[in-house]
Structure formats: C-alpha cells, structure tokens
Amino acid sequence: SQKIEQNSEALNIQEGKTATLTCNYTNYSPAYLQWYRQDPGRGPVFLLLIRENEKEKRKERLKVTFDTTLKQSLFHITASQPADSATYLCALDPYNTDKLIFGTGTRLQVFP
Amino acid sequence: DADVTQTPRNRITKTGKRIMLECSQTKGHDRMYWYRQDPGLGLRLIYYSFDVKDINKGEISDGYSVSRQAQAKFSLSLESAIPNQTALYFCATSDLNSGGYNEQFFGPGTRLTVL
Numbered sequence: 085s086q087k088i089e090q091n092s093e094a095l096n097i098q099e100g101k102t103a104t105l106t107c108n109y110t111n112y113s114p115a116y117l118q119w120y121r122q123d124p125g126r127g128p129v130f131l132l133l134i135r136e137n138e139k140e141k142r143k144e145r146l147k148v149t150f151d152t153t154l155k156q157s158l159f160h161i162t163a164s165q166p167a168d169s170a171t172y173l174c175a176l177d178p179y180n181t182d183k184l185i186f187g188t189g190t191r192l193q194v195f196p
Numbered sequence: 197d198a199d200v201t202q203t204p205r206n207r208i209t210k211t212g213k214r215i216m217l218e219c220s221q222t223k224g225h226d227r228m229y230w231y232r233q234d235p236g237l238g239l240r241l242i243y244y245s246f247d248v249k250d251i252n253k254g255e256i257s258d259g260y261s262v263s264r265q266a267q268a269k270f271s272l273s274l275e276s277a278i279p280n281q282t283a284l285y286f287c288a289t290s291d292l293n294s295g296g297y298n299e300q301f302f303g304p305g306t307r308l309t310v311l
Contacts, residue, residue, distance in 0.1 A: 092236070116297050118297075118298075118299065125284075125305065125307075126304060126305065127200075127286050127288075127302030127303055127304055127305050128239070128286075128300075128302050129302070130299045130300065130301070133297050133299060135297075173238070173239070177298055182227065182246070182290070182298045183241060183244060183254070184241075184298060184300060185241075186238045186239040186240075187238060188236060188237065188238035189238060
C-alpha cells in the first residue's frame with residue numbers, strides 16, 4: 085500500500101545535540117516534500133520544503149535532505165534546544181494534485 | 197489577529213446531533229481544506245475546495261459535508277454525529293500562486309467530542 089512512515093516512537097535527546105528525524109515513503113514520486121512542526125493542541129506550522137531536484141535544504145538550525153532513490157527525507161535540528169520539543173510531521177503531494185498526505189509524526193523531546 | 201480561525205475551539209455533543217465547524221481566513225487564499233487528526237493516524241483529508249465554486253471529497257468524507265460560503269469561509273458539517281467522529285479537526289489554506297508547492301497554513305483546531 086502507499087504510505088508515509090515516520091518513527092512513531094518519541095525521540096529523546098540532550099540539549100545541544102543534533103536531532104535527526106526520518107520520513108520514508110513508498111510508491112510515490114513526489115515533486116517535493118514538506119516538514120511541519122506541531123505543538124500539543126495546536127495546528128501544524130510549515131517549516132521547510134525540499135524539491136525533488138534538491139539534495140539538501142537549510143534554514144537556520146534546520147536541515148532537510150531528500151533522497152528520491154531511497155524514498156527518504158531526513159530532518160535535522162542542530163544545537164537542539166528544549167524549545168524544539170514538539171511533534172514533527174512530513175508531508176508530500178503524491179500525485180501533484182495539491183493535496184498533501186501527512187505522516188503520523190515523530191515527537192521530539194529535548195531535555196536540558 | 198490569527199490568519200486562519202476556527203470556531204468553536206472545543207465542542208461536546210451527543211450522538212445524532214447536527215454540528216457545524218466554521219473556518220475563516222484573512223490570507224486571501226483560494227484553497228481551503230478540512231482535516232481530522234486522530235492519535236496514531238495522523239492528519240487525514242476530509243474535504244477540500246480550490247475556489248468558491250469547487251468542492252471535492254477527500255480521503256474520509258463519509259458522514260461529513262462542507263459549504264464554501266465565500267473565499268474566506270469554509271464550513272464543515274456533521275449531519276448526525278457519531279462517537280467515532282470524536283477527533284481534532286483542522287482547517288487549512290494554501291495559495292494558488294505559491295509556486296506550485298502548496299505550503300499549508302493551519303487554524304488552531306477544534307476539539308470535538310461526540311458522546
């Protein structure tokens with residue numbers, strides 16, 4: 085079946101370390117992939133978009149990679165802070181119809 | 197003021213009741229979406245609208261209907277609520293002219309409980 089997978093287990097890391105979250109997908113050939121942040125009880129907030137012809141994208145302490153051969157995106161937060169604690173969702177538009185499919189998200193907990 | 201607002205923020209209702217969730221946006225976007233979020237299932241698309249005269253079913257439209265009253269307003273109705281419609285509901289918007297990459301802007305959500 086076609087789907088997007090994110091690690092459902094929470095990721096716990098120490099402040100200052102790099103957090104790496106994974107998004108894998110099957111049977112799609114998306115033109116782009118997006119990452120969102122969601123805090124408890126709030127709506128997702130867009131963070132980054134990476135296109136199929138881009139290997140890597142950076143924004144401040146965030147870095148996203150996109151490997152269309154492996155069908156995988158990695159989301160990195162460097163020098164992580166407790167304020168980075170949230171759930172991170174990946175999303176893609178599998179058929180380029182402007183309808184996104186979301187992963188279930190990975191909860192990140194950064195402790196001091 | 198928030199760009200995408202939803203009312204009510206919380207609602208408890210009984211099985212069989214009709215309920216409407218409302219979404220308004222001041223972003224001037226043509227595209228609007230309704231999602232529901234359940235633990236372990238992520239966000240799932242219920243309905244979407246690419247302009248005022250356009251309504252489309254999403255992945256899980258059964259039991260729901262929508263109305264696009266204006267560019268800025270998109271309402272979701274549950275004609276006869278049932279307990280498995282208990283969930284967190286989000287409205288989202290996107291811009292037709294965003295370069296084709298459909299970054300979405302979400303409202304704060306409505307927590308709906310059907311008893």
